[in-house]
Amino acid sequence: xxxxxxxxxxxxxxxxxxxxxxxxxxxxxxxxxxxxxxxxxxxxxxxxxxxxxxxxxxxxxxxxxxxxxxxxxxxxxxxxxxxxxxxxxxxxxxxxxxxxxxxxxxxxxxxxxxxxxxxxxxxxxxxxxxxxxxxxxxxxxxxxxxxxxxxxxxxxxxxxxxxxxxxxxxxxxxxxxxxxxxxxxxxxxxxxxxxxxxxxxx
Numbered sequence: 154x155x156x157x158x159x160x161x162x163x164x165x166x167x168x169x170x171x172x173x174x175x176x177x178x179x180x181x182x183x184x185x186x187x188x189x190x191x192x193x194x195x196x197x198x199x200x201x202x203x204x205x206x207x208x209x210x211x212x213x214x215x216x217x218x219x220x221x222x223x224x225x226x227x228x229x230x231x232x233x234x235x236x237x238x239x240x241x242x243x244x245x246x247x248x249x250x251x252x253x254x255x256x257x258x259x260x261x262x263x264x265x266x267x268x269x270x271x272x273x274x275x276x277x278x279x280x281x282x283x284x285x286x287x288x289x290x291x292x293x294x295x296x297x298x299x300x301x302x303x304x305x306x307x308x309x310x311x312x313x314x315x316x317x318x319x320x321x322x323x324x325x326x327x328x329x330x331x332x333x334x335x336x337x338x339x340x341x342x343x344x345x346x347x348x349x350x351x352x353x354x355x
Contacts, residue, residue, distance in 0.1 A: 158338050160198050160331075169337040170195050177340060177351040179333045180205055185213075192222050199244055201330035202323065206250050211319030221248055234309050235301065237262055249316035251323035252278075258313060262306070263295030277317030285314065 169175060171194045173187035181190065181201075186208050195201050207218050223229035224246040231247040233239045241257045242249065249255060255277065256270035265273065273292075276284040289310055296306035340347045 155335055155339075158335065160334065162338055162341070165334065165338045165341045166194075166196055168341050170201070174340075175337070177347070177355075178336045180329050181333050181337075183208075189218055189222070193225060198327075198330055198334055201333055202327045203245050203250055205329050205333070206321035206323065206326040209319060209321060212250075215315075215319065217248060217250075217319070221246060224248070234312070235262070235305055237301075238309070249312060250321065251326070252317065252320040253323045255313050255317050255320055258309065259292065259295075262299065262301060262309060263292045264298060265291075265295060274317065274320075277314055277320070280318065 169178065170181070170190050173190040175181040175187060175190065181187070186204075189204060189208060193200070193204060195204060203221070204218075207213075207221060212218060220229065224231050233242065233247055238247075238258065241254055241261060245251070245254070249258075252274050255274055256265075256267065259265035259270040259273050260267060269291075273288050276288050292310050293303065293306055296309075297303065
């Protein structure tokens with residue numbers, strides 16, 4: 154029953170993802186992604202979700218994947234501009250990866266309602282300079298109201314603006330990661346049936 158398989162099956166991570174033996178594994182088959190898997194060695198569904206979101210042209214060109222891998226292995230320090238960011242960015246090693254994180258930051262650090270935060274996310278995606286100027290003023294005002302230092306608040310807004318251009322939708326990425334994991338689980342535990350089905354369908 155595919156809906157009841159454990160999501161923390163170590164053989165699946167070690168045999169398929171760590172070794173990048175991902176032929177037939179949804180979203181993880183490309184040569185570049187295999188290289189990332191070998192270097193990162195994902196250990197949980199959240200890792201697969203983040204790698205899936207990061208393996209896009211923007212984050213790749215911006216060096217975000219290399220930064221993410223270096224942080225995982227402790228070769229680069231995981232830092233937070235303000236301590237309030239830690240609970241929101243801990244899962245992604247201090248890097249803004251998802252659109253939902255941009256919304257959570259606006260909510261927690263600048264008192265945006267979730268509806269306002271969604272408008273901010275959309276404005277960042279469209280890169281409309283007039284709307285972004287309004288949003289910056291709104292963010293700075295909200296952050297000041299919570300007593301956050303002005304320079305740090307500005308720095309955080311700049312980070313959000315930079316990452317929102319690449320930001321991926323976490324719910325979308327998580328659905329992809331779950332399907333990829335389920336595929337890899339079948340490949341690990343039922344290799345003959347899996348390969349027969351793959352050869353039939355492809």
